[in-house]
Amino acid sequence: MPSAHLTIDPHFVTGRIQRRLFGGFVEHLGRHVYDGIYEPGHEAADAEGFRRDVIDLVRELGVSTIRYPGGNFVSGFRWEDSVGPREQRPRRLDLAWHSTETNEVGLHEFASWLDKVGSDLMMAVNLGTRGTLEALDLLEYANIRGGTALSERRRENGRDEPFGVEMWCLGNEMDGPWQLGHRSADDYGKVASQAAKAMRQMDPDVTLVVCGSSSRHMPTFGEWERVVLGHTYDDVDYISCHAYYEEKDGDLDSFLASAVDMDRFIESVVATADHVGAVRGSTKKIDLSFDEWNVWYLDRFRDVDKISGIDNWPIAPRLLENVYSVVDAVVFGNLLISLIKHADRVTSASLAQLVNVIAPIMTEPGGPAWRQTTFYPFSITSRLAQGDALELKLDAPSYRTALYGEVPLVDAVATHESETGRSAVFLVNRSTTEAITVTVDIAGLGDVGVCEAHTLSDDDVYAVNTLADPERVTVRDNDTVALEGGLLTVTLPPVSWSAIALG
Template sequence: MKASVIANKDFTIAKIDDRVYGAFLEHLGRAVYEGIYEPDHPSADQDGMRGDVAELVRKLNVPVVRYPGGNFVSAYNWEDGIGPREERPTRLDLAWHTSESNAVGIHEFADWCATVGTEMMLAVNLGSRGVDEARNFLEYVNHPGGTYWSDLRIKNGRKEPWNVKMWCLGNEMDGPWQVGHKDAHEYGKLAANTARAMRMFDKSLELIVCGSSNADMPSYPDWERIVLEHTYEHVDHISLHMYFANRDDNTPNYLGLSHKLETYIDTVAATIRQVKSKKKSKRDVYISFDEWNVWYHSNKKDREILDGNSGWPHAPGLLEDIYNFEDVLMVGLILNTFIRRSDVVKIACIAQLVNVIAPIMTEKGGPAWAQTIYYPYYFASVFGRGTALHLATRSPGYETTHAAETPYVDVAGVHDEDEGTLSFFLVNRHPSDSIETEVSLQGFGSGSIIDHQVMTHPDLKAVNTARNQDEVAPKKGEGARIEGDRLTVALPPYSYQMIRVKL
């Protein structure tokens, strides 16, 4: 079985925004407490942040982290997380039926971001709160001094403002599960008013308005159209969320979900263009895909807590999906889709970063380790910077419930002109056949392979654990070669790989 790809230097999609490799941390389960923050851990720094987790995050080169939610933000009072810890209130979190100690707030999160080398992307509460709290939070975070909120920040130990540029106007406000859920017109008006107020403070802010929580919502895609009609001139991005599941244990169909993702992006991109035309606007609005990941493994286990049968525990284990090799392929396909749609997707956040549906897991007082999905995320984030190539791919395919023709070979290519490299990320969806793949490198000149990493495993359900952390891990690839302007490589069945070429 064979596939072919044409990569032409002049056929490009867009410069990839580095923030498409962003991440997300919510006050949910053990993401923050026992995730990034565990003051009694042997690796903890002077601020109580786990050093082993910070090191795994730094390796990912995460450009931005969205915080503090998520469903949590829709009933969150940001003021609870400032000032002396011993004076901070404990609150009930209605979203996840837990209690919140507020031991970690904006100061602690900002310091952690500086430690791991990432930027903050903050969300304001437009569920139980509104314009006033949003503008006060913004003033606290970004104003130099001489006002009530900025002077309070200084009093709390931070003299210089953080100058956060990215702000989310609420979270999943289309969802009836959300505290303060609103219809599209209600939310659109509130978001527009909030955006106007925040822009009165700083016109250079990047504001992100809520799109649909998923493509199966009954209000989709009218939600996007209505909300953008209210907010188009005041925002820069509209957010989309999507989670991926193999509930029927049907791997071919599961791996076909990337087609549904592409359709979702295409539909919202078309809606953006429609509203832009209706408004006669010269502005462009882009997509912030600020929640995405595989999520289904832990659903049954979580019901006891989410149904309220466990009281209001603090930082219980919730949404702790243990990812397998099959999920490596799915995450690789999602990232390839974002690269190919880098013309409209400018921000994306894997949800989440630690413990909660995350590439990194921890044990309380014990080790931290990379889950299986850590690796495709790592390869894309570290080596997928540059310009996305418009590839012409021909591959045999198969039918799924999502599309009549899903190609077995899925590939994304990135040209880093400054470094003089090409990076290709390839997934073979075929369950039993190796596929000989030829990539025609047109206009790039000569080149040599400098890195080839392969992920494959005989057991699709194989996982990494604290005691066996490398059961599913990349290995050095063999057999890829360049002859003239032709790169050839064999893709084993059910495999993910990255090939880098030095030009």
């Protein structure tokens, strides 16, 4: 059996883990909102029409800040449509997903749902088909206490206190030709800078995210970041990153190493941002908001392309309903490891998305809600990863991949909270054939014990959870964990994700 060794020392800190790292994303897309979080006729619906079973699962998932309302959707969105009496709200065509938006769930309703799930609102503004004035109007409506036309309209609409939205995204994927209002980096950078300066004049405490590349594989990647930050460096706090991964052409080995690509993506954006800062002679550091990330089989689950025709605009069609397997969950858990590894600069992230649409939670109209395989790594990591991300010394055998070259068979990250003395280590075994024994030197943590140990794996790496069998895949306790003389040993099954809590 192959073996690996790593050392955990709380003195070697990468960065403080921010709760925003465990954010989510809700877009008006497919059955995410309607027949997802909101289904008034369902037996589990509360007085506002929100499904309580979904609320319970989102709370269990442990998401912090939730990005809303898009996504591609936001570039055609008129925020005014989503407030005021429901019977007076207009129906609109959503060009991004070729659907009809009823606006039955809008800003007030979504804020109420966030209160129920215990998450904060991260708002995106439309810089695709709109601009600075509309962004200011939304900010006034959301954050000004009263005494102005739009703040008083909010109060008339039933919300006396401001929404108090702190974090704002300046558009979405403006580098993408598919985006309404797509423009060059130079043009977008100028618009984003204008909007950012104006928003800070109204509310100096806002946290602003400028659009980075929608993929590391975009032809403009790198140059886009350089030009956009050249315009906005002094105006914003974050630049965004988006990345989705899938198994292609049966190349399981490369798919299991997807986090290597995420690592390189992050490091490239950090280097570009720091270059812009250095040229400007600035001591300011731009952080990264990885506000879209997930496993997504784009070709297999991009059924929006099947909806066409000027008279065909369905309400809440089944779109992007990715069904996740064991191997998807292992890669997903590894992506979380990558985000935590870079906690010094990745201080915000949003899992895209939460319910039905490439999501860890699925629902059936009039039926149950259930956990997909990816639910477990997120919920456990969100709960256990506290305090500081630690720099590990990892020695592991490697294997060759077609896309990323030589890659370690084991990847890992550890966290430590000095205030409580609690620590956690998260590990993946990328081998498709062999279990691996990992020895972890935890002497630097002092006198600690194992509080819990979980592993997600299965003899069938393509096993999934479905409506018919919603608990086919789950996590189980890892009973191979042993601790003696400051050394912890654990056996990781092939294609597995594991989490161990210490305290």
